Amino acid sequence: TAEEADYKARIRSALLARDAVLVAHYYTDPVLQALAEETGGCVSDSLEMARFGKEHPASTLVVAGVRFMGETSKILSPEKQVLMPTLEATCSLDIGCPIEEFSAFCDQHPDRTVVVYANTSAAVKARADWVVTSSCALEIVGHLMDKGEKIIWAPDQHLGNYIQRETGADMLLWEGSCIVHEEFKAKALLDLKAVYPDAAILVHPESPMSVVELADVVGSTSQLIKATQTLPNPTFIVATDRGIFYKMQQGAPGKLLIEAPTAGSGATCRSCAHCPWMAMNTLPALLQSLEQGTNEILVPEHLVPQAVKPLERMLEFTR
Ligand code: 13P
Numbered sequence: 001t002a003e004e005a006d007y008k009a010r011i012r013s014a015l016l017a018r019d020a021v022l023v024a025h026y027y028t029d030p031v032l033q034a035l036a037e038e039t040g041g042c043v044s045d046s047l048e049m050a051r052f053g054k055e056h057p058a059s060t061l062v063v064a065g066v067r068f069m070g071e072t073s074k075i076l077s078p079e080k081q082v083l084m085p086t087l088e089a090t091c092s093l094d095i096g097c098p099i100e101e102f103s104a105f106c107d108q109h110p111d112r113t114v115v116v117y118a119n120t121s122a123a124v125k126a127r128a129d130w131v132v133t134s135s136c137a138l139e140i141v142g143h144l145m146d147k148g149e150k151i152i153w154a155p156d157q158h159l160g161n162y163i164q165r166e167t168g169a170d171m172l173l174w175e176g177s178c179i180v181h182e183e184f185k186a187k188a189l190l191d192l193k194a195v196y197p198d199a200a201i202l203v204h205p206e207s208p209m210s211v212v213e214l215a216d217v218v219g220s221t222s223q224l225i226k227a228t229q230t231l232p233n234p235t236f237i238v239a240t241d242r243g244i245f246y247k248m249q250q251g252a253p254g255k256l257l258i259e260a261p262t263a264g265s266g267a268t269c270r271s272c273a274h275c276p277w278m279a280m281n282t283l284p285a286l287l288q289s290l291e292q293g294t295n296e297i298l299v300p301e302h303l304v305p306q307a308v309k310p311l312e313r314m315l316e317f318t319r
């Protein structure tokens with residue numbers, strides 16, 4: 001629309017004026033993903049967002065995603081200004097893992113290596129030995145297991161269960177979950193697969209085990225996008241946030257992409273197949289933040305030296 005084009009033009013100038021680059025997650029509005037691509041920014045999974053922000057020479061990073069992504073960028077680049085379209089965009093995994101309780105849990109098991117998902121607060125990262133994302137969790141936990149380490153895993157129980165199953169590692173699991181992925185339902189997915197027998201089922205590992213068990217491919221957002229380009233199937237049933245369809249369609253234009261069924265498929269479900277916090281990233285909010293310098297991410301200084309260690313360990317391991 002004309003209004004959209006106007007916002008986009010103003011955002012382009014504001015990016016230039018501020019020496020800023022836009023870093024967007026695959027779950028954000030396709031308009032923002034396209035804008036990031038067109039302006040030399042990046043659209044990616046949470047691991048590559050972190051790496052891109054750290055390595056890019058711009059003095060300001062505008063992170064379209066949820067709060068932990070902005071915090072990660074700030075921890076990795078304290079000298080840069082990090083802005084977000086909104087500071088209200090949190091994550092149920094982050095909310096479900098408060099630092100006081102988590103720290104007490106770790107204190108009870110001092111013999112265990114603490115591995116946390118990137119979807120956590122800066123304080124939780126500062127308490128961790130390793131940070132991982134869904135695209136490198138298996139390799140990192142496998143590596144720790146080979147060294148004979150026992151693990152505390154937080155906060156996503158489904159991803160933790162999946163990794164435990166795949167690696168056989170000794171893991172104590174925190175019981176958090178993602179409100180979007182936990183809504184995918186195995187029974188309805190089987191029914192849908194019967195309608196599309198040629199379809200491959202792609203599942204993000206934050207989904208329940210019953211859904212993961214039906215998957216042809218389990219992986220991070222970028223790994224699922226890649227699967228639509230490399231597998232020969234004409235159809236894909238996708239169990240993750242529907243924001244991902246923008247890049248999937250772009251990379252595999254001839255394929256039929258179908259959303260996996262959720263409990264409340266239909267009008268009633270607030271978080272079915274779309275993260276309500278990712279949805280807070282809008283063009284007007286992005287423009288306002290860029291023009292006025294509002295919604296700046298600040299991480300308490302005392303946390304940075306500790307929180308940066310497990311993040312850099314992750315980036316180094318996956319280089
Ligand atoms: P990815 O690291 O796979 O992009 O996942 C981030 C996330 O929040 C998934 O819900």
Ligand code: SF4
Nearest residue numbers: 066091092178180275
């Ligand atoms: Fe968090 Fe789930 Fe939203 Fe990802 S989709 S940001 S895990 S609530």
